[in-house]
Amino acid sequence: MSYPLKVLVVEAHPDEAEMYAGGTMRRLADRGVAVKFMSLTNGDAGHYQMDREPLKRRRAREAYTAARHLGVLDYEILDNHDGxxxxxxxxxxxxxxxxxxxxxxxxxxxxxECPGHLDNRAAGRIVREASGFCTNGNICPEVPPLAQAPICLKMIDYGSLDVHQHDVVIDVGPSIDAKLKACAAHATQFYEFAPFERGFIDEAPTIGNWAAERAFILKYWPEFMYALPAMSGGHQFAESFQLADYGRKTSVEDVLKLFAL
Known part of the structure; x- marks a missing residue:
């Protein structure tokens, strides 16, 4: 099958692509773009009760469910320990x-290069370093090199809130429910682990009550659902991306034209 565009989102843990870029990816998938998520760890440390092995399996199931909500075609999870x-x-x-x-x-x-989860920072560094070899056939010779380097973008997370530049802002109002359902699929993170660590697990909604689940995520993760004040365009829900200083040279206008959203 021919696709107008192919996008790969590289995260550190299953659930992050959904939270930080899920709305944009749903909109791209809706226009026929091939989207893949790649998690560099299996997320096996992200719980306060479950042991690594059963948690790893559960988080993989959550990721595959989330992918269906977003129209993501592939979800690759490397078997590296979380943390x-x-x-x-x-x-x-x-x-x-x-x-x-x-x-x-x-x-x-x-x-x-910013504060925050060390796995997230490592994921960013790995992609930075990998991007320089994508067209070099002498590196990883078992897989044919690309004809040209990919465009690279940076997505926001907790640690980068103060340094992230809102270069490319995407209105995700049309896809916000799909994004929220993808996040909700990661019950270990949105209804168990994060609420426990942050002290509001007693407010976790009953699974199956979608109105309550939706309101809960919007209440406790507003900075990654609603448009931040620094974003332009007057959108209620938005995601933003910063042009990376590596990969193929590009511009905001080129990325917006490529996404065609």
Missing amino acids: ELMPDLAVRTAVISSIRRWQADVVITFHD
Whole structure:
């Protein structure tokens, strides 16, 4: 099948692409774009009760369910421990291979130099370093190189709120319910682990009451659902991306034209 565009979102843990870029990816999928998510860890530390192995399996099931809500065609999860991601040769090689196999036109990931989760920063660094080898056939010779480097964008997370530049702002009002349902699919994170750590687990909604689930996520994750004041356009719900200083040279206008949203 021919696709007008192929996008790869590289995250550190299953659920992050959904939270930080899910609305945009749903809108792109709706216009026929091929979207893939790649998590560099299996998320096996993200709970206060579950042990690593059963949590890893549960989080994979959550990710695949979330993908269906967003029209994501593939969700690759590397079997690296949560909390132990290192920007080493093995993971960089896996990312180079994935970018090539997907033939990605656009790669989206985290900022690599700012505060926040060390896995997220490592994921950003890995993509930065991998992007320089995507067209070099002598690196990872078992997978054909790309003809041109992908455009690279950075997505926001908790640690990058103060440094992120809102270069490309996407109205996700048309896809907000799909994004919220994708987030809700990650019950371990949105209804269990984060509420426990942040002290509001007693407010967690009953699964199956969608109105309550939706309101809960909007209440406690507003900075990643609603448009931030720094974003332009007057949207109620928005996501934004910063042009990376690596990958194929591009401009805000070129990215907006490419996304055609």
